[in-house]
Amino acid sequence: MEKLLHGKVCIVTGAAQGIGKAIVERFAADGGIVYAFDRQTGVMEQWAKDCSERYDVRIIPVCCDITDSTGVKNVLMSIHKQEGKIDVLVNNAGVVFNRKIGMIIREETELMFRVNVIAVLELMQLVARFMARNKRGTIVNIASVTAVLGSSGQVAYSATKGAIISLTKSAAKELAPQGIRVNAVAPGIVETERFAELYESSGDKIDERINRIALGRLGTPEDVANACSFLASERASYISGQILGVDGCASI
Numbered sequence: 001m002e003k004l005l006h007g008k009v010c011i012v013t014g015a016a017q018g019i020g021k022a023i024v025e026r027f028a029a030d031g032g033i034v035y036a037f038d039r040q041t042g043v044m045e046q047w048a049k050d051c052s053e054r055y056d057v058r059i060i061p062v063c064c065d066i067t068d069s070t071g072v073k074n075v076l077m078s079i080h081k082q083e084g085k086i087d088v089l090v091n092n093a094g095v096v097f098n099r100k101i102g103m104i105i106r107e108e109t110e111l112m113f114r115v116n117v118i119a120v121l122e123l124m125q126l127v128a129r130f131m132a133r134n135k136r137g138t139i140v141n142i143a144s145v146t147a148v149l150g151s152s153g154q155v156a157y158s159a160t161k162g163a164i165i166s167l168t169k170s171a172a173k174e175l176a177p178q179g180i181r182v183n184a185v186a187p188g189i190v191e192t193e194r195f196a197e198l199y200e201s202s203g204d205k206i207d208e209r210i211n212r213i214a215l216g217r218l219g220t221p222e223d224v225a226n227a228c229s230f231l232a233s234e235r236a237s238y239i240s241g242q243i244l245g246v247d248g249c250a251s252i
């Protein structure tokens with residue numbers, strides 16, 4: 001049976017660790033050619049090489065800051081020139097600063113909006129032009145359950161993820177005539193490096209949080225990656241404008 005993303009040219013942002021890294025590996029296992037974007041690619045080189053060999057596909061680490069629109073445009077043009085197409089974009093890179101309302105710092109909020117929202121819009125804009133030429137393509141944005149449920153201490157961060165939900169739905173309508181599907185995945189709490197750091201420093205009672213998850217466990221990066229692979233694949237060819245919760249039923 002043909003693999004889910006066989007021969008698809010995929011771009012995954014925020015690929016050096018956590019959820020992004022799991023998405024790269026899932027896509028590679030599913031036969032995709034993966035351009036793995038991150039600010040820090042040094043940590044990725046050996047892993048990308050090993051992973052490429054394991055799955056017999058190409059994984060290409062690309063060092064870029066997604067808020068540098070000129071740099072991103074140049075990289076995308078060179079990928080398109082090299083491959084002749086771009087099939088899949090996963091907007092995963094994100095930053096988070098947790099602060100109660102009274103403690104919110106403008107610079108942190110601006111950075112979150114630049115990385116989590118404006119860079120996502122610009123990447124969609126650039127990639128959609130290439131996808132439109134082939135009349136096909138698929139974009140998966142990473143939102144968060146906090147955008148729907150709300151979360152104390154995440155007022156500014158959750159607003160960036162709420163924006164992702166809105167822009168996903170509007171972009172899906174606008175880009176559908178060009179054969180481009182746009183969906184989002186909204187993870188619950190996922191056990192990543194960042195999650196561990198945040199909860200160690202905040203002293204949050206993790207057992208209480210797990211008790212509020214109906215399926216009784218935290219999410220794994222692989223849970224999110226599996227949903228991204230499905231949405232990026234032809235199996236989801238009639239699905240666009242949707243927000244897929246990957247949260248262990250935390251939102252009900």
Ligand SMILES: NC(=O)c1ccc[n+]([C@@H]2O[C@H](COP(=O)([O-])OP(=O)(O)OC[C@H]3O[C@@H](n4cnc5c(N)ncnc54)[C@H](O)[C@@H]3O)[C@@H](O)[C@H]2O)c1
Binds near residue numbers: 038145
């Ligand atoms: N971990 C969770 O519990 C959780 C829950 C819901 C949503 N999310 C979302 O999932 C995504 C991934 O989360 P994670 O926990 O794996 O995060 P993470 O912090 O572990 O990884 C994020 C990656 O993005 C990269 N990055 C950040 N800013 C960048 C920039 N300007 N340019 C290029 N790369 C940049 C970082 O270098 C890092 O490798 C984020 O969008 C996050 O908001 C995470």
